[in-house]
Amino acid sequence: MSKIDFTKEYFTMKEEEAIEYSKTVLKFFQEDAELTCKEIGDGNLNYVFRVIDKKNNKSVIVKQAGPVARISDEFKLSPDRNRIESEILKLQYSLAPGLVPEVYHYDPIMNCCAMEDLSDHEILRTALLKHKSFPLFADHITTYMVNTLLLTTDVVMGHKEKKESVKSFINPELCEISEDLVYTEPFFDCPRNDIFEATKPLAKELLWDDKKFILETAKLKFEFMNNAQSLVHGDLHSGSVFIKEDSTKVIDPEFAFYGPAGYDVGNVVAHLIFAMVSGQATMEEGAEKENYINWTKSAIKDVVDMFKEKFNKLFHEKATEKVAKYEGFKEYYLNSILRDTAGVAGLELCRRILGLAHVKDITSIEDKEKRTEAEKFCLVVGKKLIMNREVMLNGDSYLELIEECKR
Numbered sequence: 001m002s003k004i005d006f007t008k009e010y011f012t013m014k015e016e017e018a019i020e021y022s023k024t025v026l027k028f029f030q031e032d033a034e035l036t037c038k039e040i041g042d043g044n045l046n047y048v049f050r051v052i053d054k055k056n057n058k059s060v061i062v063k064q065a066g067p068v069a070r071i072s073d074e075f076k077l078s079p080d081r082n083r084i085e086s087e088i089l090k091l092q093y094s095l096a097p098g099l100v101p102e103v104y105h106y107d108p109i110m111n112c113c114a115m116e117d118l119s120d121h122e123i124l125r126t127a128l129l130k131h132k133s134f135p136l137f138a139d140h141i142t143t144y145m146v147n148t149l150l151l152t153t154d155v156v157m158g159h160k161e162k163k164e165s166v167k168s169f170i171n172p173e174l175c176e177i178s179e180d181l182v183y184t185e186p187f188f189d190c191p192r193n194d195i196f197e198a199t200k201p202l203a204k205e206l207l208w209d210d211k212k213f214i215l216e217t218a219k220l221k222f223e224f225m226n227n228a229q230s231l232v233h234g235d236l237h238s239g240s241v242f243i244k245e246d247s248t249k250v251i252d253p254e255f256a257f258y259g260p261a262g263y264d265v266g267n268v269v270a271h272l273i274f275a276m277v278s279g280q281a282t283m284e285e286g287a288e289k290e291n292y293i294n295w296t297k298s299a300i301k302d303v304v305d306m307f308k309e310k311f312n313k314l315f316h317e318k319a320t321e322k323v324a325k326y327e328g329f330k331e332y333y334l335n336s337i338l339r340d341t342a343g344v345a346g347l348e349l350c351r352r353i354l355g356l357a358h359v360k361d362i363t364s365i366e367d368k369e370k371r372t373e374a375e376k377f378c379l380v381v382g383k384k385l386i387m388n389r390e391v392m393l394n395g396d397s398y399l400e401l402i403e404e405c406k407r
């Protein structure tokens with residue numbers, strides 16, 4: 001019997017309590033286990049405990065949602081997001097086998113879940129900061145995206161069942177964060193923005209003062225809020241991916257909701273662009289740099305092209321909706337996802353430079369001039385992607401746009 005009562009009232013756990021929880025509630029370990037625990041969360045919102053039994057070589061992850069975000073207690077968030085995350089992980093585990101960790105347990109009182117420990121993997125962003133490349137990443141992540149996105153649309157699902165799913169994954173608080181931090185605040189001089197001093201004049205001249213551009217960000221915001229197309233991950237950046245050479249696992253879908261499928265694809269593309277920009281700014285000239293930059297570019301191209309190819313195939317195999325099979329519909333539908341992909345990639349590139357939540361790829365560039373140059377490049381590429389989103393229909397169009405922005 002535990003001295004701590006985990007069944008009555010929610011409280012935020014410390015490492016010792018996570019050990020006790022794993023023993024008495026999860027009953028995950030053997031009697032003779034020698035347990036240690038470390039809080040390893042490095043995201044903006046939650047607490048992540050890794051509990052290890054060295055003696056029997058077993059481990060588990062306990063992830064708990066706190067009542068406020070770690071990045072700032074301005075964000076008061078319902079810990080129910082942990083339910084959304086657990087349910088979605090379970091659903092995605094069946095839609096995209098092998099590409100999502102296994103969830104063992106969800107606890108609606110402690111607002112935590114227990115899942116497979118992936119400590120033989122590494123967070124993709126951390127690996128990219130060490131300039132490691134992953135030739136299978138584009139293949140894995142496009143399988144994950146096509147399966148989780150297309151199989152949750154009205155093209156495939158029964159429409160009543162899909163509407164039930166939309167209801168159960170309604171996620172207003174986390175969506176509000178994205179509506180504010182991705183779609184609104186970066187595009188005016190908002191007090192909550194966190195802008196590198198040398199970048200601010202360009203933000204004003206290139207983005208804030210351009211009314212045509214600002215209008216496009218508004219259109220994209222309404223697309224995000226009103227297009228309940230697919231069950232999206234909602235925060236698919238390189239910190240939400242665990243990776244090793246031959247395996248990719250997508251974690252952290254707490255921002256998930258029914259939104260535009262291109263939201264996920266655009267995030268993946270944007271964070272590969274951040275990795276490329278970071279490598280350009282920080283690596284010494286030579287073969288290692290050339291290989292790494294070439295890999296980031298091929299990954300950008302492959303993500304778009306493989307997504308298209310697999311989407312077309314799965315659509316053909318799984319579409320159930322009669323009208324979705326009319327000639328020309330698949331092309332129309334896929335092109336609208338590609339348009340959203342480019343728009344979201346552009347927004348993400350701008351918001352991680354100007355808004356509240358940054359990315360290490362850029363903030364770890366120590367040389368001030370190089371960081372300013374990198375930030376400006378992201379803004380220029382971001383704006384172009386948003387303004388040209390209708391014609392960003394294949395991987396090469398991304399590489400061409402990136403090259404144009406270098407000139």
Ligand code: SR1
Pocket residue numbers: 043044045069071075177178181235357
């Ligand atoms: C208050 S949360 C800030 C950011 O962290 C998350 O990972 C999302 O990207 C969010 O926008």
Ligand code: MG
Pocket residue numbers: 043044235240252
């Ligand atoms: Mg996260």
